[in-house]
Amino acid sequence: MTTTTAPPAGAQTGTPHAPGPRKRGNRSPGEGRMATMLLSPTLLVLALVIVYPLLSAVHQSLFRAESGLDADGFVSDVESFVGLANYADLFVGESGRRFLNAFANTTFFTVTTVFLETVLGLCLALAMNRAFRGRSFLRASILVPWAVPTAVSGLLWRWIFQSDGIANTLLGSEILWTAEGNASKLAVIIAEVWKTAPFIGLLVLAGMQVIPGEVYEAARIDGAGWWRQLGSITLPLVKPTLLVAVLFRMLDALRMFDLPFVLIGPGKESVETLSMLAWDESNQLRHGSASAFAVMLFLYVAVVAIVFVKVLGADVTGAKELKLLSKKTARKNRLAANQTQAPADLSTSEQSNSDQKKAEATR
Amino acid sequence: MTISDLRNAAVDSGAGSSNAPADAPPSNRPNAKRTWRSYSVYAGLALIFAYCLAPFYWMLVSSLRRTADIFDNTLLPAPFSLENYAKVFDGSTMFGQALLNSLIVAGTTTTFALVLGVFAAYAISRLNFRFKSVILGVIIATSMFPGISVVVPLLRLFTDIGWINTYQAMIVPNLSFAIPLAVWNLTTFMKALPFDLEEAAMIDGCTKWQAFRRVLLPLAAPGVFTTAILTFIHSWNEFIIALSMINDPKIQTATVAISKFTGATEFQAPFGEQMAAGVIVTVPLVIMVLIFQRRIVEGLTAGASK
Numbered sequence: 001m002t003t004t005t006a007p008p009a010g011a012q013t014g015t016p017h018a019p020g021p022r023k024r025g026n027r028s029p030g031e032g033r034m035a036t037m038l039l040s041p042t043l044l045v046l047a048l049v050i051v052y053p054l055l056s057a058v059h060q061s062l063f064r065a066e067s068g069l070d071a072d073g074f075v076s077d078v079e080s081f082v083g084l085a086n087y088a089d090l091f092v093g094e095s096g097r098r099f100l101n102a103f104a105n106t107t108f109f110t111v112t113t114v115f116l117e118t119v120l121g122l123c124l125a126l127a128m129n130r131a132f133r134g135r136s137f138l139r140a141s142i143l144v145p146w147a148v149p150t151a152v153s154g155l156l157w158r159w160i161f162q163s164d165g166i167a168n169t170l171l172g173s174e175i176l177w178t179a180e181g182n183a184s185k186l187a188v189i190i191a192e193v194w195k196t197a198p199f200i201g202l203l204v205l206a207g208m209q210v211i212p213g214e215v216y217e218a219a220r221i222d223g224a225g226w227w228r229q230l231g232s233i234t235l236p237l238v239k240p241t242l243l244v245a246v247l248f249r250m251l252d253a254l255r256m257f258d259l260p261f262v263l264i265g266p267g268k269e270s271v272e273t274l275s276m277l278a279w280d281e282s283n284q285l286r287h288g289s290a291s292a293f294a295v296m297l298f299l300y301v302a303v304v305a306i307v308f309v310k311v312l313g314a315d316v317t318g319a320k321e322l323k324l325l326s327k328k329t330a331r332k333n334r335l336a337a338n339q340t341q342a343p344a345d346l347s348t349s350e351q352s353n354s355d356q357k358k359a360e361a362t363r
Numbered sequence: 364m365t366i367s368d369l370r371n372a373a374v375d376s377g378a379g380s381s382n383a384p385a386d387a388p389p390s391n392r393p394n395a396k397r398t399w400r401s402y403s404v405y406a407g408l409a410l411i412f413a414y415c416l417a418p419f420y421w422m423l424v425s426s427l428r429r430t431a432d433i434f435d436n437t438l439l440p441a442p443f444s445l446e447n448y449a450k451v452f453d454g455s456t457m458f459g460q461a462l463l464n465s466l467i468v469a470g471t472t473t474t475f476a477l478v479l480g481v482f483a484a485y486a487i488s489r490l491n492f493r494f495k496s497v498i499l500g501v502i503i504a505t506s507m508f509p510g511i512s513v514v515v516p517l518l519r520l521f522t523d524i525g526w527i528n529t530y531q532a533m534i535v536p537n538l539s540f541a542i543p544l545a546v547w548n549l550t551t552f553m554k555a556l557p558f559d560l561e562e563a564a565m566i567d568g569c570t571k572w573q574a575f576r577r578v579l580l581p582l583a584a585p586g587v588f589t590t591a592i593l594t595f596i597h598s599w600n601e602f603i604i605a606l607s608m609i610n611d612p613k614i615q616t617a618t619v620a621i622s623k624f625t626g627a628t629e630f631q632a633p634f635g636e637q638m639a640a641g642v643i644v645t646v647p648l649v650i651m652v653l654i655f656q657r658r659i660v661e662g663l664t665a666g667a668s669k
Contacts, residue, residue: 031490032490032492034486034490035486035490035492035495036492038482038483039483039486039487039498041479041483042479042480042502042542042546043498045475045479045538046501046502046505046538046539046543049513049517049536049538050505050513052516053512053513053515053516054508054512054516056516056519057512057515057516060516124411127404127407127411128411130407134408136657138408138411138412139656139657139660140653140656141412141415141416142411143652143656144419144649144652145419146652147645147648147649147651147652148648149599149600149644149645150600151618151619152618152621152641152644152645153418155621155637155641156418156638156641157418159421159634159638160418160421164434194414194418198415202660202663202664206664251507254509255509255510255511257511257602257603258602258603258618261602261606262622274511275509275510275511275603278511278512279511279514279603279607282514282515287519290515291516293515294512294514297509297511298509298512301507301508301509305507
């Protein structure tokens, strides 16, 4: 490795030769060029598979196929510019009713499933955090629902919810789970929660394991019971992790397609989501309205994501946490310098402990 | 496990142990409360096991019944039978071909995503350049893009250029979720690796490229591997793209194929065969999960809890 390879121009100009941590801000043109070279294939592909479809969808949503079928029974190619008519139709008439229904279903599924998953996931994580033996077994089994393909889980639950299936046998009921109606909504929710609650559980568990034991010990000495510890230590400290997990789950639930499609079937009013509606329209070759639905769904997802990141402060990229961390560590160091051996009050010890642990974890 | 059990458990055991490593020996102080506590913990764990595995177990059991007693509710298949598995592969359904297609599509997607992802992640984690956080943000944001918003326009484009019923019609759109996933995971892994070794290599005269190839890449291999597993599982489970772009059963992937399983019997959905096919599609993933569970959890949680 120490052979005298002449570095290509620019490739090495910015490399720090001094030992010690790299300082930020000393970027060089060489590094920039190299970064461009390395990133451009990725950005190019993403432009092709994300940006182009998005622009194309917006464009197509402004057009509408004129006559449907021509004399030979083929779909005519004639498309005329209709401006925002496809969007206006989202709120009136038959197609408007269908859109609003799908919109309501999507929102309903997202809110209910994510809420249930979060509660259940938290319980799973709390229980797993207590388990000392058999944890790896537990982890493996909890990954099974996550690994089952959604289409397969749809099939599986359709079999369970069959009219003479195991669910009705166990419940002693004769519910038509997979037909139209509220029972089918419930079936989708159950199947979705089964598959994804473990995912939240895993993420939250990872967040819990970063909390140092001394924090709980201090709380216990201060007389805090289990609920108090949960409310004052566990929940606040897993909140950043939980927010990110919930955000991911929400964005995933908003585009729900496979599960209702396989479990209940396409075109069923009670479970039709926005994705299913757009897919159906696209299948009917009504590209204009399909694109309008797709664009609306994209906007919906984008709004939810922005709200989460901006308002609730979900830290997706990790940039914020790093910045916060360095600030906190600095403060902690100052504090530590001033502090005596006397036990700090609960909140301070919790703060600095978690900072320390996080700093270690980040290093 | 009830809440009060948990509370007792937490108070009794000393909350400090809640963070103990998995193999920490419990203290040997025997008392009634402690055994009661450990029972309730085990009951809770049994509940979690049942919750996670019961539906999957039911699929497995049902797949091993004969068609005649598919509606039995016994916990074990009464006469054990591989009839359904034989039917799945009897040729009329082209399920074997569908599995192969899934392997091709998921494998190719994973390979492309990894190659592009490694370069991008290296640039993001090791180089200083303008708009870095913006670019990372954009890449992560694309992973939230709803699949249908890709499918609707691309379906039209692919129809025009004659890509319908080709592998690339699935692989290219798959990259829309595979690349962000790969870049993000790899960036997290590479950021966690110490920079010192590369630095030492460069002081010894390596170029950045050599330091990357000979020092960083071997170090990052576990991360690359984890990312490969995750990307592969995601692509293997992909549904909406494969459903939309393909209507030829010869090119269909396994997830789509089983959703369209009609089987030979006309009057009733062939549940036994569907379950058998579901087991076949899922078992490779379950095996992967069992073998690589530590890595998978690491990869899944890397992004969310730094």
